[in-house]
């Protein structure tokens with residue numbers, strides 16, 4: 001059974017802690033001690049307010065569901081402490097220097113960095129971009145203004161540009177664009193729309209390349225405690241963890 005340590009005890013953290021299927025939660029950490037303590041009461045795992053104490057516990061993989069800043073601060077230490085890491089706030093890896101350093105640490109300590117599919121589908125076969133020509137990847141994301149921390153009265157384009165720039169401006173909302181870029185090994189063009197008439201998080205992905213064309217639309221239910229985060233993001237972490245030990249590996 002896979003043993004995890006949970007870094008980030010908010011909306012996704014709570015879903016993970018309450019759906020332990022194929023894994024067990026062994027330790028909890030959050031910059032807000034009451035968040036970790038609340039999950040401790042729910043799932044029985046111990047809460048730690050000191051990161052070093054947390055990372056010294058006996059588990060196989062640290063599951064990050066906190067923030068881009070938390071990844072920058074803690075991911076190198078997780079690997080140095082000889083633990084695998086799952087990174088949901090993948091926007092942190094848009095910084096190529098940070099990414100290079102982190103990958104080297106993973107190699108040095110023979111550990112893995114897992115990037116879940118998060119709030120989108122299709123990430124698996126987009127990896128063909130690493131071996132075959134991709135011409136373009138466009139992500140058009142539409143969320144409610146509240147999810148984006150904005151106030152607009154009609155559908156508004158709030159960002160158009162590259163994924164790396166978008167995630168700097170909206171680090172809590174467009175991690176998926178960086179996951180796409182890493183999978184495809186290609187720049188991702190992003191359009192981010194705020195629409196007061198939607199109550200879903202919608203991701204339209206258009207890819208062209210040597211393989212042909214793909215159009216993928218994901219219309220996500222928001223998650224219960226954070227409408228900016230799609231429920232699918234938490235489900236994808238659960239499914240990744242459930243399959244870690246499986247002898248059957250599905251998808252490229």
Ligand SMILES: NC(=O)C1=CN([C@@H]2O[C@H](COP(=O)(O)OP(=O)(O)OC[C@H]3O[C@@H](n4cnc5c(N)ncnc54)[C@H](O)[C@@H]3O)[C@@H](O)[C@H]2O)C=CC1
Nearest residue numbers: 008009010011012031065066067070089118119172229233
């Ligand atoms: N890759 C993807 O497809 C997706 C990624 N995300 C990202 O997943 C992460 C978790 O999402 P939610 O659970 O909805 O967020 P949330 O805001 O509900 O919970 C985050 C928790 O992490 C804690 N935290 C934040 N910064 C921290 C730090 N520096 N050190 C320790 N704890 C820290 C907060 O106190 C909070 O308890 C966010 O970064 C979000 O942007 C969300 C949706 C999709």
Ligand SMILES: O=C([O-])CC(=O)C(=O)O
Nearest residue numbers: 119173174175176229230
């Ligand atoms: O949950 C979503 O729909 C997407 C999201 O917030 C992210 O990629 O950071």
